[in-house]
Amino acid sequence: MDIAIENSFLQGIAENDYSVLQKIYQTSLPEVTKYIKNNSGGLDDAKDVFQEGILAIYNKIKKEELVLTTTFHAYLFSVCKNIWLKKLRSKNNKVLPLSTTWGLTEENEYEELMLKSRKWKLFNQKFSALAEECRKVLQMLFNGQSGKEIASEMGYTEDYAKRKKYKCKLSLMDSIRKDPEYKSLTA
Amino acid sequence: MEFPQEIIELIEQYVNGQLKAESLERFEKLIEEDIVLASEVEFQKEMQAFLTDSPENELRKNLQMLSDQVVEPKKDDEKAWFWWLFPAEGTTNVLDWLLGHPARHLVWLAPLLLVAGWWLRPSDTALPVPVPYIAVLPFSDAQKEQAYFGDGFAEEILLTLSKLQDLKVAGQTASFSFKNTTSTIVEIGDQLEVTHVLKGSVSRQDKTIQVTAQLVNVENGYQVWSDEYEEALVDVFDIQNELLQNVVQSLFDKLSPAQKAKIISPTPPTGEVYDLFLRAKHIHKNLYKSSYSPTDFLDSEKLFFQAIELNPNYALAHAGLADLYDSYWVQNEPKEEDADREKYKQRMMQAAKTALQLAPENAYVNQVNGYVQHHLNDPTAAYQYFLKSYEISPNNPESSMGLSNLYLGLGLHEDALLFAEQAMAIDPLFRSAWAMQIYANFYLSRWEKTVDICESFLEIDPNDQTALEYLFRAYFLLNQKEKALNVLPKITNVETLGLDLEIALLQADSSYIQNSLMEHNPNLAFAVYTYQGAKDKAAIAYQQATNDYLKDASSKSVKEGSYYLDHINNPRLTEFQTQDWFQAMLAFEKRQYDFLAESYPRASEILER
Incomplete structure (x- = not known):
């Protein structure tokens, strides 16, 4: 095993390097898909699991574990x-055996990982469905830009920026809360 | 539960760690006590965490993108749709291959079909795509005393749609003439000759507003699109923006970014400011411009002030105010020591300038600046503003009329007429365009034509004072004494129109005529002698008038315009054409005319752009 090559995958994940991620998808996803398909799943399950797997690794890299x-x-x-x-x-x-290779046996960690992924997916899906103008306003808001900065960038008055921000946020929250997936996530 | 804006902002500040110690303590206590608030805070924290551009979220986005690219592989036994193109294993003969599958016949048939298609093509290879033509009817308002709001709302929609070059919009006067009508939408559409009609209603209650809108295809009467909106009054502009997008999308099947940029207002006023603006504009256009009463003027001015005080950056309120002062400026002839006129002139210039600084690309703002400069006698500046307004909003008849007014003032009457005709084509009931056709034809000495136009317009509005005045003037110049006298009683403010001499001549008021001659004004003398048929005396009087005019000519600025067309076409002056003194005056006027005609592009050139 060439440690340098193997570690370059970890580094690529840590740095969100698209070409490394692409390579990981090309080399590893087929085997994961094959396994999941042989174990009561489908391609969509495989894709979800694969994403969660990479994110779990990302979290461990960040924690230096x-x-x-x-x-x-x-x-x-x-x-x-x-x-x-x-x-x-x-x-x-049903109780199925879990491998200990990962080094994480705590149930909560899996739970949290999956819950987070489902929520992220839902929030992003609803966010993407907003009008472009709302997306821009909210993106600036979530990235910590002030009302004044939003107003100046969007060419709004400050008053209008405030109202626009509020309305866009309400519309996003409303669409998330109304989705059955959200209800199942919070049940 | 929907939290008010203030609470959501407070939560935002809390989530972003922007609350000061004291407020933070109070807010945390509130969270502890209020489970609903606590859950809202959690929700917003989560939302922010998922939607911020953090490295983890960026990684998630890339993973999602890669996952989306992965598709179920095709099964091995599935053949590609083009499998028949390839020869089966072992096939070596081309003919066998060609005839081996029916689809392969396309290989030799396709060129033949192409040639036949070209040969049989229709003379017009592509059918022109019809341009949608929409009429916007005034939106009915549940509160009758607030009808200005429904009218104003529809007017703003109409003006905004006029900015789109690929859409024809019926003029406001024609469309709004169907207010309170019992005609069906299809009947209205047929009369206006439009393809689509937009109608709707507004209803306001306390601090909310409901708007309904319906877009109908005139050809089949089917509803193309309809919607209902309900918003806080403060957000009325959001409804307008959304409604406009939906209408354009329905008309064109999609909304292009260029169209969107033209119809969406990025800095809309709040509902309160918008309401003040619409009321102020309504009083100016519908009350003050008919009554010219100081009360209406001051009421409108006050509302514009209030709108500006609440939103000093609202360009349209400044433009509306400048427009109001401009009406005052035009209406009030200069008197000695008229302090008010000077005061309003300064305010007019300031308001127009502010509007332009705030919205240099707005058609109405440019149009108002055009009129201000036109009335302050700076045609060069006025031309730039009017032209810009026309370029921004070519389908708005007001834009054409700005240029028409300017060209009339310059003495380029034919051009003024072309712009007026353009405005009439969009809005057949547009008063200003009718008036302009009357003025231009009258000054071109086409008096029969003037009579025709005045009579046609009087069929629409029997009391229109401009049409009555010029009908009287044209009949007088055509020597149709009886007809002129019949029109006279219908003119209400006859004493203000300077028609005294014409009336005296028609009524044979000898003392008035005698007094006019005693004034030693050669122009008045010319009018009297021409009417009396005293040709020699008329010629002497007109020569005197011409000499006086030419003496004064050295101080005359080219800016003031040319009377060349008036003089060359006037049948009452035909017999002077060979006289040297008349030729001298014509030469002077021609130089002025040529200079102006070269300085300003011809109307046909602008309209064809």
């Missing part, structure tokens, strides 16, 4: 396999 003792590909496969088993378990309410 990750030292590769195997190839990156094998590690990612094992993480994805555990996530899928966890999903199946919660779906079927």
Whole structure:
């Protein structure tokens, strides 16, 4: 195993390097998909699990908890396999064995990871459905820009920027709250 | 539960750690006590966390993008749609391949079909795509005393749609003439010859506003689109923006970014300011411009002031105010020591300038600045503003009329007429365009034509004072004494129109005529002698008038315009054409005319752009 090559995958994830991520998708996703398809899942499940797997690795890199003792590909496969088993378990309410390769046996960590992914997906889907103008205003707001800065960038008066910001936010919150997925997430 | 704006902002500040210690403590206590507020805070925290541009979210976005690109692979046994193009294994003969599958016949048929298609093509290879033509009717207002709001709301929509070059919009006067009508939408559409009609209603209650709107296809009477909006009154402009987008999208199947940029107001006023603006404009246009009463003037001015006080950056309120002062300026002839006129002139210039600084690309703002400069006798500046207004909003008849007024003032009557005709084509009931056709034809000495136009307009409005006045003048110049005298009683402010001599001549008021001759004014003498048929005396009087005019000519600025067309076409002056003194005056006027005609593009050139 060439440690430098394997670590370059971790570095690519940490730096959100698109070409590295693309390579990971090309090399690792087919095997994960094959496994999930053989275990009661489909391509969409595989894609979700794969995303969650990479994010789990990203979190571990950030926490500096990750030292590769195997190839990156094998590690990612094992993480994805555990996530899928966890999903199946919660779906079927059955106890299935989890691999300990990942080094994370705490149930909460899986729960949190999956919940976060579902929420992120929902919030982003609703956000993308907003009018372009609203998206711009809210993006600036969420990135900490002041009302004055939003007004100046959008060519609004400050008063109008405030109202626009409020209205866009209400419309986003409303669409999220009305979605059945949100209800199931908060049930 | 929907929290008010103030609470949402407070939560924002809390989430962003912007609350000061004291407020933070109070707010945290509130969160502890109020479970609903606590859940709202959590929700907003979460929303912000997911939607901020954090490295984790950016990574999620890239992963999502990559996932979206992954599709289910095709099954091995599925053939591609173009499988028949390729020869089966072992095929070596081209003919066998060509005839082996019916679809392969296309290979030799396609060129033949192409040639046949070209040969049989219709003479017009592509049918022109019809340009949608829309009429916007005044929006009915549930509160009758606030009808100005429904009218004003529809007017703003109409003016905004006029900015789109790929859409024809019926003029306001013609469309608004169907207010309170019992005609159906299809009947209205047929009369206006439009393809679509937009109608709607507004209703205000306390601090909310409901708007309904419906777009109908005139050809089949079907509703193309309709919607209902309800907003806080303060956000009425959001409804307007959304409604405009929906209408354009329905007419064109999509809304292009260029169209969107033209119809969306990025800095709209609040509902309160908008309401003040519409009321002020309504009083100016519908009351003051008919009554010229000081009360209406002051009422309108006060409302504009209030709108500006609430939103000093609202360009249209400044432009509306300048427009009001301009009406005052035109209406009130200069008197000695008229302090008010000077005061309002200064205010007019300031308001027009402010509006221009705030919205240099707005058609109405440019139009008002054009009129201000036109009335302050700076045609060069006026031309620039009027032209810009026309370029921004070519489908708005007001834009054409700005140029028409300017060209009339310059003595370029033919051009003024072309602009007026353009405005009439958009809005057949547009009063200013009718009036301009009357003026231009009258000054071009086409008096029969003037009579025709005045009579046509009087069929629409029997009491229109401009039409009655010029009908009287034209009949007088055509020596149709009886007809002129019949019109006279219908003119209300006859004493203010300077028609005294004409009336005296028609009524054979010898003392008035004698007094006019005693004034030693050669122009008056010419009028009297011409009417009396005393040709020699008329010629002497007109020669005197011409000499006086030419003596004064050295001080005459080219800016003031040319009377060349008036003189060359006037049948009462035909017999002087060969006289040297008349030729000298014509030569002077021609130089003026040529200079102006070269300095300003011809109307046909502008209209064809």
